[in-house]
Amino acid sequence: MWPLMVTSLFVRCQRVAASPLNLRLCRTLNSPPENQQTVQTLYDLSVDIQKVRKLKGWVLHQSPAYAEEISIILKNMGASESIVANILGVYPEAVLCHPEQMQTQMELWRTVCQNKKDLVGIIEKFPASFFTPSSDHENQRQNIDYFQSLKLNKRIITKLMACAPQSFSRPVEENKAMVHALQEAYLELGGDEANMKIWLQKLMSQNPFALLKPPELLRQNIMFLRDRGFTSAELLHLISKLKGFVTELNPGGMCQSLAYSQGIMGCSEKELRDIVFNCPALLYYPETVLAERFAALLKAGISMSQIMETPTVLELTTQIVNYRIQQLKTFGYDVRSGSLEALNGTKKNFEMSYEKLQIRKERPLFNPVAPLKGDD
Known part of the structure; x- marks a missing residue:
């Protein structure tokens, strides 16, 4: 009885141990092999094959693929070998696009970006926006025609195509509806029609994804703020x-x-509107983010009245606030008693303020070389 139980247990363990291996073997046998022509072409182009296998290995198993043809199209546009390798390494799906379709795509994009060098730079930075399905081309063409009819700057249209390709792959009617809603809101709020194109x-440009929202949401937000x-x-x-x-x-x-x-500032509705007017970011930061930033400022000894006077300091992350406070402290600047403007602003603005403080600290109180004034 005992030997029988041991034998049974041994057989059961063998089955359990073998199962994962068998599953892996089945998956390997059922999946198509790598397209060796694609692998070799990418290798010849100095593409990091191991990186492609790790991140997007499925591309290497597809057939047909057009790695050589796509590389030729990119080179004909002026892309260097290193740029071609970078594009196909980051976005290997490009080799699955039919060359004729990509030729059409290139001609389409050149209607708004005629400089080949600039276009190659855009493709290198936003390859997924360029290598799109051929089914999107007609929508892209119609949307390009529409935005050109608005007399928009070609650089703006190119930026939209690169950063928010969804805006161009969807039906043109949807973009028309949102643009009309924006124009209508601008004029209803007192905007000057002569400046509307610049405003739009x-x-x-500041937020290429603004067009992807439903017009009703824009109207609801304006109604809420008006109320x-x-x-x-x-x-x-x-x-x-x-910024959209x-x-x-x-x-x-x-x-x-x-x-x-x-609630945390204890201000009136009028005071709140003034604060939001100076720092619109308060409208879109969630409560958790606001709580963390208020807490960091108060912990640093900054008063609530200081925050209300310079609310844009809330646009800075807690890490940036703490770093800047320490930097200013090295030059004897105490944010608890001084203006928060020294703490506020972009990185460039802060560095300029920091340099001024550094110069002020290093400058002597008097010029030892200058002659002393004597009595007349």
Whole structure:
């Protein structure tokens, strides 16, 4: 009885141990082998094959593939061998695009970006935007024609195609609806029609994804802010200063952020509107982010009144705030008693303020070389 039990257990263990191996063998046998022509061509182009296998190995198993043809198209556009290798290494799916379709795509993109060198740079940075399905080409063509009819700068159109290709792959009617909603809102809020094209270009340049939102959301957000007491002029300022993020917001999220901000600052509705007018970011930061940033500033000894005077300091992350406070402290600048403007701003602006403090510290109080004034 005992030998029988041992034998049975041994057989069962063998089956359990062998199962994963058998499954792996089955998967290997069922999957197609790598396309050796693709692998060899990519290798000859100095593409990192191991990286491709690790991240997008499925591409190497596809057939037909056009690695050599795509590389020739890129080289004919002026791409160097290293750029071709970089493009196909980052986005190997490009080799699955039919050469004729990519030739059509290149001609399409050159209607808005005629400089080959610039176009190669865009493809290198946004390969997924260029190597799109041929089914999208007609929508792309119609959208390009539409945006050109708006007299938009070609650089803006190119940026939209590169950063937000979804805007060009979808039906042109959807973009027309959102652009019309933006134009309508701009004029209703008192915008000057003569400057509307410049305003629209700036908005889309700052946030290329603004067009992907439904027009109804834009109207809801404007209605919500109007109900909170913002004037038409203030709303126009907010829409412009939010860099298109007004289309990313929603009334529910804004309501929570404003309620938290007003609660922690203990300000009136009018004061809150003034603060938001100077720092529109308060509209889209969630409560958790605001709580962390308020806490970091207060922990550093900064008063709530200082924050209310310079609310844009809330746009800085906690890590940046702490770093800048320490940097300023080395030159004897105490943010607890000084203006937060020294702490505020972009990295470039802060570095300029920091350099001024450094010069002020290193400069002697008097010039030892200058002659002393004597009595007349």
